[in-house]
Every structure is written in structure tokens, then in C-alpha cells.
Amino acid sequence: MKRTAAVVCVSSLLITAGCSDSKSGDGGKADPDNEKQASAQVVKQFADAWVKAWAPDGKPTEAAALTDNPTAFGKRLDDVDSALVASSVKVTPQGEVNCSDDATCTQELAVEAELRGIGAMKWTSTATAVKVADAWKVKAAGDTIYPGLGEANYLKRTRNLPARASIQDRHGVALTSNKPIVIVGVASGTAATAATYAAFTKNLDVDGAKLAKRAKAAPAGQFVDAITIRAEQWAKLRPTMGKLPGVLTMGGTASLAATPTFARSVLGTMKQANEDTLKNAGPTASAQDQVGVNGLQYAFQQQLAGTPGGIVSLRDGKTKLTIKEVFTQKGTPGKPVKTTLDTKMQQAAEAALATQQLPASLVAVQASTGQILAVANGPDVTSYNRAFQGHYAPGSTFKTVTSAALLGSGLTTNSSVPCTDTINVFGKTFKNYDALAAYGAGPMQKAFNQSCNTAFISQHGRLPKDGMTKTAAMFGIGRELNLSIPAYGGEVPAPKDDVEEAASMIGQGTVTASPLAIALVGATIDHGTAMKPVLVPGKDAAGTAAAPLPAATAAALRTFMRTTVTGGTAKLLAQSGTVGAKTGTAEVVKDGKVVTNGWMVGYRGDVAFAVIVEGGESGGKAAGPILKNFLSKFK
Known part of the structure; x- marks a missing residue:
């Protein structure tokens, strides 16, 4: 029985020069009275038909018809094909035609069969052409296919798989x-x-x-x-x-x-x-x-x-x-x-997600190198890598990028910005997350620590239209990650109007990122320079992804992150060592309803991390306990 295969080999080989003469005006046909020409022609036709027979979905009919016993030979040719599990074959007549008399000639066939799942097998057989009545035929012998087959012998193949590497x-x-x-x-x-x-x-x-x-x-x-x-x-x-x-x-x-x-x-x-x-x-x-x-x-x-x-x-x-x-x-x-994963840290990440009821992801990276240490998606068993491939609004975790943009525009950590209940931008009203009460004017550091949306949006007029896009690029967001497996690096399009710009400043609107991309934001603040993520050393491109952050900006962001833990929305991590963090709550529309995703991004030592909880109430309440659990399992 034929098997479908992917490759078709077509024999384009010519009969030997010594047998290629033909009478002028005969259209290339061999002289039937010249046994060398006639036998060479039928062998060549047989070789081409054999190639077709062992091609995908091929049939032995044409090759068999060129023999002196079509019924027996067709089955034999097909049986050998099936035994070898050949996906294709090349058959080349070669050498001189040798004729023992005017009705019997032989010519060698060079055969190369591609054995599916193994490789190429080569051999040489001999085709015997005999004159039957006035026509030349190939003798229907097993040895024509493979030497030694004779009338009843057969070929048997076995295939051995090596143990898969780890x-x-x-x-x-x-x-x-x-x-x-x-x-x-x-x-x-x-x-x-x-x-x-x-x-x-x-x-x-x-x-x-x-x-x-x-x-x-x-x-x-x-x-x-x-x-x-x-x-x-x-x-x-x-x-x-x-x-x-x-x-x-x-x-x-x-x-x-x-x-x-x-x-x-x-x-x-x-x-x-x-x-x-x-x-x-x-x-x-x-x-x-x-x-x-x-x-x-x-x-x-x-x-x-x-x-x-x-x-x-x-x-x-x-x-x-x-x-x-x-x-x-x-x-x-x-x-x-060999990957960059750390077994103990991976186990800690998975244990931290195991008790969750909502879909969640945690990514940890080495800030100084971009090497990925742990990637967990839970709580259910899933092959979908939302930690790498998810397209999420990053919410207030993106205020890390916004702060860098505003510091670059001339603001300082102590610049006063107003935290009001709401703010209107060209007819669009923005508000703070429900747990935050307006506190009036205060330094930008406080707005960051308390995650006041209106305070940041109030400064949207300070930034050029592409200000957020260019600043995000300093953190590696918006570039192709080119990892060994699919991963999304985020996108911060230039806003089309002031409303879109205001939304982007709080990680909403057209801004999207994966948990991996946000973990790399935390790593950039920690290390001072955005690094390309690496999962498989030697395969994934390593090195810097952008120019270093201005030293003053990096220092300010580190202070912001640390004080958010000691006296802000990430205080749940206050007993987890010297941690810097930023919470985030992102509004998204799911099944026609507005729901929130809870985020947290941060770092401790040379380890940066990000967590998202789909449908989480807030970053502090949903993502915070996961990170506290995670950080408790390693130093």
C-alpha cells in the first residue's frame, strides 16, 4: 500500500552516450533492430516509471507494463516500496549496455531511495531487457529491484530512535x-x-x-x-x-x-x-x-x-x-x-500561583543580563504562555515609564502635581482607582507611591506626541523580542489625540504589554539599562536593548519604587527584603463588561519580576500576595 510523502524525485538522467544514436527523422525513437538502442530505451523508460511508482500516491502500473510479467512485477515493486517505507527514489541507468545475443541485454541501475524517517539508501541492481515478439521488455525479476531478492526473498527494515536529549x-x-x-x-x-x-x-x-x-x-x-x-x-x-x-x-x-x-x-x-x-x-x-x-x-x-x-x-x-x-x-x-531558567525559582513561582483561583502569570528575570529565571502560568494546567504572549493594558505599572518621561521633560521628584478625584481631557473623564481619595497637590513621588491617575494625567501637556513612545523604547518596550519561543514586547503607539495620550500615561488606551515586557521594565529600573531577554543562551540575542537611562532618572525611579513598598500601595512587600515595586490596576472590557486586571512589577537584588492576575481587584490585593509568597521562597 502506498503512503503519502512530501517529496517527489524526478529522474532526468539520460541513457549512456554509446546507446543514444537514433536514425535521422525517427523522432528520437530507438531502432528496434539495434538491440543496444532498443534495450537502453526500455530500461530508461522503466527507470522513469519506477520513480513515479515510488512517488507519493504513485502506482506501479506503468513500470509493470514495461516488464514481461506485469501482474507479478507490479505487486513485487509495490511490496518493496512499502517494506522500505520509501518516500522517493532516484533510478539512473548507467554504464554500458551488454548484450549476450540479439534478444537479451543488461544494464546496471543506480538506485537511491529515501527511506522515510531514516535517510538515503543506495544500491545497484541489474535490469535485464528481453525481446518478446517484436517488443523489448524488462525481465520481471526480483533482482531488478534489489540484488538477491530472487523469486521469494524480501527486504525488512527496522528504525531505531535515539533517546531524546533533555x-x-x-x-x-x-x-x-x-x-x-x-x-x-x-x-x-x-x-x-x-x-x-x-x-x-x-x-x-x-x-x-x-x-x-x-x-x-x-x-x-x-x-x-x-x-x-x-x-x-x-x-x-x-x-x-x-x-x-x-x-x-x-x-x-x-x-x-x-x-x-x-x-x-x-x-x-x-x-x-x-x-x-x-x-x-x-x-x-x-x-x-x-x-x-x-x-x-x-x-x-x-x-x-x-x-x-x-x-x-x-x-x-x-x-x-x-x-x-x-x-x-x-x-x-x-x-x-540549556536555558536560563532557575529550577528553584521556577518552583517558587509555580507554588506562588498554585492557590490562585483566577488566571495569573509570574515572570522573573535577571536584571543585569535579561536572562529569564522563571515563567509560571496558572493556576490551571495550560500550554498557553500568557506570561510571554499576552497582550495586556499594563495599567499603573506603566507609571514607571510615565515618570521617566516627565522627569525628562523637566519635572523633579518634588515637583507638585494635583491629585484630584477626576480630570477631564477634551470631554473624557478619568478617575482614580476606587481605594484612592484625592489629596490635592503633592510631590510627584507621592503621586507614584499612591498611584494617582489624575496627578499624572494633569501633566500630559508637557510631553510631545511621541514622548511616551520614545520613553517606552528606553525600557525595551515596542521592539521585537526575537526569543526562541513566541513573545510579545509590547506596543506604545504615538497617540492620535490628547485623550489617547492621557490614557497612555496610566497604561490604558492603546498601550499593551506582556508580563515579560513589564518584568523587563522593572529590570531596566534596577539595572539602569534595558537588556534584551534571553531564554536560550547562544540562540537568543543578548546585550543592551537601549541606551542607559539618565542616571538621575534611574535613581529617582528606584526611590519611587522603594518608597511605594515602605509607604505606598505595595506595602504588603515591606517585610520581603529590600524590594522596589509598583502596583497596577488596568481596566479592560471582557464579554461586554468592564473588569480589572491586577498587576505588580518590581525587583529585589538582581531579580526583577512582574505578576498579572486577570480579573484581580487591584495590584496590591491580587498580585501582592503572589509576590510575597514568591519572594519568601528564595533570597
Whole structure:
């Protein structure tokens, strides 16, 4: 049976020069009375037809028709193709045509078959052309395909996968290892019952209705996979699910982290290859392989997997015993991928999110290098990396950038700015978060510590239209991050009017950023210079992302951040060491309703961090406890 493959090889090779003469005006046809010309022509036609036969969805009909026994040879050619799992072949007539008489000639064929999931196998066979009546045919012999096949022998291939290499933390500790898995599915057709599909929905979070449709549409006798789980998880489910009608399982191994949640959105997940992931896995991958679906497992699939080895043996058709091994290719082991993650800090980040009820993310980076230390998304198991890819209004965490812009415009930390209940900008009314009462005029530092929206917005006329955009760039916001896995660096478009500019000053309107981008803002304040984020050293671009902040601006922001902890909205962290932080509450519209996301950005020592809680009441109340928990677990 033919398999669909991705590559088609077309033979464009010519017959040898000594056999290429033809009579003038004959349109290039060989002289049937010249046995060398005639036999060479049929061998060339046969070679081209063989290429078509082993092409994707090819059939042996044309090649078989050129032989003296089409029925027997067509099946034999197809059987060898299937045994080798060949995705393509090149067949080249070569050397001199040798004729023993005027009805029998031979010519060698150089064959190169691409064995799916292994590589190229090369051999030389001999095509014998015989004259049957007035036509030349290729003798329908097994040795025409491969020497030694004869009438009954056959080829058998085996493929060996090397152990997948691990993804490592910054200290070289393995974060992933090869563990047993179980692919759980159902038999095609109607073998599974309504109770079976209900159990998939209840126990494995698989859409039972969709699985039922797939099973009914699949060809008879097919295994319809539903989900890949750890062997220990199946051991718990087997007593109940294993007895249900139609349930089938397949065993295997996959590269997994210690737990299903550990750094899942960064490390990525493994699953049996599909069309898209097979293409990413490269030419030596097989549709039966467990390959990376997302994260680093996907990004570094070929490096981690290495290349498979393979053996093709010639076997006796009667005894089934190996006559000899005719092809051997050694596999190459995969190479580990070393990341900047810190295992203990990652564990601390995940533990801090574990008790949350709302979707939340935490990112920690090394401020002096931009190296990413921990990335957690919770509380549910998810492969979506909202910490890197989320597009969020950063709310009042963005007042760090606004403060830098205002300090650059001539204001000082002690410049007086009015904190009123509301402020109107060209018909748009802005207010403070509910817990803040207006306190009148006060220094900018107090406005930062108390997170007064109106105080900052009152100064919007001091900034040029692109002032916020240019200042945000000093913190690395608005640039492509170019990490090994997808990540969003934020966007601060130049405002189209004063209302949009006012909104941007408090991290609303058209301003968006990911938790990673906000963590890098905290790192810029801590270190003084924005650094490019790095997850995989040597792969991700490292170094500075912008010119250093003016020294006076950096010093002022550090004071702002520290006093926000000692006497402002981030005072929950006052007992967590020498921490600088800024809270944020961002209003967003979800399902037609205005809800708030709670933020906090900060740093301690050389570690900068950001937390977002979707639907959190405020930064101090929602994100603050997470960071307090996180900071308590390391020094």
C-alpha cells in the first residue's frame, strides 16, 4: 500500500552516450533492430516509471507494463516500496549496455531511495531487457529491484530512535527526561458507546462528541487517538476507563518535565506527529514519532531528537531468517538545550500561583543580563504562555515609564502635581482607582507611591506626541523580542489625540504589554539599562536593548519604587527584603463588561519580576500576595 510523502524525485538522467544514436527523422525513437538502442530505451523508460511508482500516491502500473510479467512485477515493486517505507527514489541507468545475443541485454541501475524517517539508501541492481515478439521488455525479476531478492526473498527494515536529549536549567540540571506515556483513544466505527465518550469528557477533558464524530468517520480497523497522558495517570484511570467499550491504548515514551505543570508553557509538550509538527521535525521524522508541539520542545525539535538509525536486512522468503544486513545507518543522539531558567525559582513561582483561583502569570528575570529565571502560568494546567504572549493594558505599572518621561521633560521628584478625584481631557473623564481619595497637590513621588491617575494625567501637556513612545523604547518596550519561543514586547503607539495620550500615561488606551515586557521594565529600573531577554543562551540575542537611562532618572525611579513598598500601595512587600515595586490596576472590557486586571512589577537584588492576575481587584490585593509568597521562597 502506498503512503503519502512530501517529496517527489524526478529522474532526468539520460541513457549512456554509446546507446543514444537514433536514425535521422525517427523522432528520437530507438531502432528496434539495434538491440543496444532498443534495450537502453526500455530500461530508461522503466527507470522513469519506477520513480513515479515510488512517488507519493504513485502506482506501479506503468513500470509493470514495461516488464514481461506485469501482474507479478507490479505487486513485487509495490511490496518493496512499502517494506522500505520509501518516500522517493532516484533510478539512473548507467554504464554500458551488454548484450549476450540479439534478444537479451543488461544494464546496471543506480538506485537511491529515501527511506522515510531514516535517510538515503543506495544500491545497484541489474535490469535485464528481453525481446518478446517484436517488443523489448524488462525481465520481471526480483533482482531488478534489489540484488538477491530472487523469486521469494524480501527486504525488512527496522528504525531505531535515539533517546531524546533533555532541556536543562541554567546550572545544567535536566528539566525534562524520557518517561512512559499512554496514547488513549477508541476503535473506529461504532465500537465505543455514549458512556465511553462521556468518560473521555469527564476524566480526560476530551470533547467526547468530537471524538465520536472522528471515530465514526475513520476507516474500519483504525485506532483513533484522543489524548496522550503520563503512564501513572493512565494507571489510575485504567480500572474504570480500560473496561469501557471501544477504548484502545498504545504505549510509548515522551520527553516530559517532572510534573505536568512544571514550566509547561516554556518547555512545551509532546504528542504524536501531525502534518504541521512532522514538517517542523525534519526529513528523518516519522508520523509515529512523539515530537514537540509547542514551546522549546517544538522550537528545538531536531536538536533534541537527534537522528534515527536504521537497518535493512535481506530475508529468506521461506524461513524468514536474515540472510544479511544490506543497509545500516547509525543514529546520532540529540543535543541538550540549556536555558536560563532557575529550577528553584521556577518552583517558587509555580507554588506562588498554585492557590490562585483566577488566571495569573509570574515572570522573573535577571536584571543585569535579561536572562529569564522563571515563567509560571496558572493556576490551571495550560500550554498557553500568557506570561510571554499576552497582550495586556499594563495599567499603573506603566507609571514607571510615565515618570521617566516627565522627569525628562523637566519635572523633579518634588515637583507638585494635583491629585484630584477626576480630570477631564477634551470631554473624557478619568478617575482614580476606587481605594484612592484625592489629596490635592503633592510631590510627584507621592503621586507614584499612591498611584494617582489624575496627578499624572494633569501633566500630559508637557510631553510631545511621541514622548511616551520614545520613553517606552528606553525600557525595551515596542521592539521585537526575537526569543526562541513566541513573545510579545509590547506596543506604545504615538497617540492620535490628547485623550489617547492621557490614557497612555496610566497604561490604558492603546498601550499593551506582556508580563515579560513589564518584568523587563522593572529590570531596566534596577539595572539602569534595558537588556534584551534571553531564554536560550547562544540562540537568543543578548546585550543592551537601549541606551542607559539618565542616571538621575534611574535613581529617582528606584526611590519611587522603594518608597511605594515602605509607604505606598505595595506595602504588603515591606517585610520581603529590600524590594522596589509598583502596583497596577488596568481596566479592560471582557464579554461586554468592564473588569480589572491586577498587576505588580518590581525587583529585589538582581531579580526583577512582574505578576498579572486577570480579573484581580487591584495590584496590591491580587498580585501582592503572589509576590510575597514568591519572594519568601528564595533570597
